[in-house]
Amino acid sequence: MLKVKNITVRYGKSVALDNVSLSVEENSVVSIVGANGAGKSTILKAVSGLIPLDSGEIWFQDQRIDGSSTVDIAKLGIVQIPEGRWLFPHLSVLANLQLGASLRKNKKEIEDDIQKMFRLFPRLKERCNQKAGTLSGGEQQMVAIARGLMARPKLLLMDEPSLGLAPVIVRQLGEIIKDINKRGVSVLLVEQNVPLAMEVASKGYALQTGKVILEGEIEKIKSSKVIKSAYLGG
């Protein structure tokens, strides 16, 4: 459903992405792994229209989306959960969720979905009137994910969701991502936590200084020498 074709992105003179191609199939979870500064987040920013491309094309469901505005891309069903849990910190948890549904009109369905999110994340129900900025890191991540889901996305872009979370929460996160995928949402996941990325995804890409160095089925990535030695301690 998402096809990124040979994109190049520059920040000033430095090349952030160099001729990168990747694809996300319908109903799948795809992981992008790589070290800091490899260009992982840049891919997501390019897909959601937050930064312009130097060259290349991005297609979503047979429609070219590079050059469209962030709002128009969101309207197509691509929703990004940004790194560092960018919430609206001074608004309540409930308001954050409601804003996630900004593009939807049907108030009853929105209300139903909020209840669904509360079933998925019972913690958020307890904290529903608290300001999002006062929650713990894990809870904020739940708000960010729930807010993303409130838009009923077709494709969810997740930027380092495990960042700063305790290991036990990271394990839960894996279950949540699988659960989201079961509900028919495709996920493009950018992760430094390689075990998590490998656990949930069916396909993977490894990035190094703006170039794809490895791609394919997740088993292939897992067993590759580069990944093993660099991330999985083997």
Add this chain to the structure above:
Amino acid sequence: MKRMSAEHQNSINKSKEKIAKPVLLAVLIAFFALFPLFVRSPYYLHILSLTFIYTVAAVSLRTITISGQFPLAHGAFMGIGAYLSALMAKFWGWLPLLCIPLSALATAVIGMLVGFLFSRLRSLHYAVGSLFFGIGVIYIIYAFPCTGGYTGMMGIPRLFQTADKMTYYYFFLVLALISIVALYRFEFSHIGTILKAIAQSHLVASSVGINEAWYRILVNGVGCFFVGLIGAGYAHYNMAMSPTAFNFMATLWLCMYVLIGGINSFAGPIIGTFFLFLLPEFVRDLQEYSPYFSALLLLIVIFFMPRGLVSLPALLKSYFLKRGEGERISNVSGS
């Protein structure tokens, strides 16, 4: 056990607050509604009418700021409302009561146009952009002979047949109440939440599909509608005015009302306007120094009450609570 009782206390305090606020509001409104029955001095009625007028201007300025933009042309928009209404009434002979809402609408449209032109500007750039727009408005008023230019505009038709201050007092009291209630409901509506979200992060807002530019244009329209409305009312009350009433200095005063009262609270600009308008009445001898006075006050408020005068009760409360606790501790250690 202790924690339980603390929570219990907390909930009692909260329900107390829930009752206290409406009661306080009702008392204040009753006070201003009954005021002319006891104080017949036209001077004080005049001062209070002006206070009501500038309260609406300050509150509507703050409404625009909840979206994260800080306009520096609000005085000029008040002038746009005032001059449009005055011109319509004077040269076309329309009824002032009709001209006031019409020019408020026109001001809103102009505000949205300016918002559209500046929709790509944020924070400082927006402030400076609107500042120059405000200055431009004053020069446009100067440029047309029908406005009276530098000397000002005279003979603006009066709002009511009478010159009785009490009539105008009640008119502006009601107009201010309606405007404030409308702006309050606007701020705490779903749109208000969206505006606050945009202020907190316009990038996140657009990533969830909020059309940031449109909402910033919309809030400009709302803020300018009410300042245009009250400006038009002012014109037909004063019956004469010059552009200096709406220049950059006027905008700065509005900002001062908002900042001293507290920009983060809805009540802030109301408290700020009343405070700065009524304070000089108590120190009449110092009136010519009032700009210096207000600047000093702003410094004091920013140093000691960064959230504005609104936060004064809470600050005092925590101060006395701490002192009370300190005494108790010293008592314990003494015994």
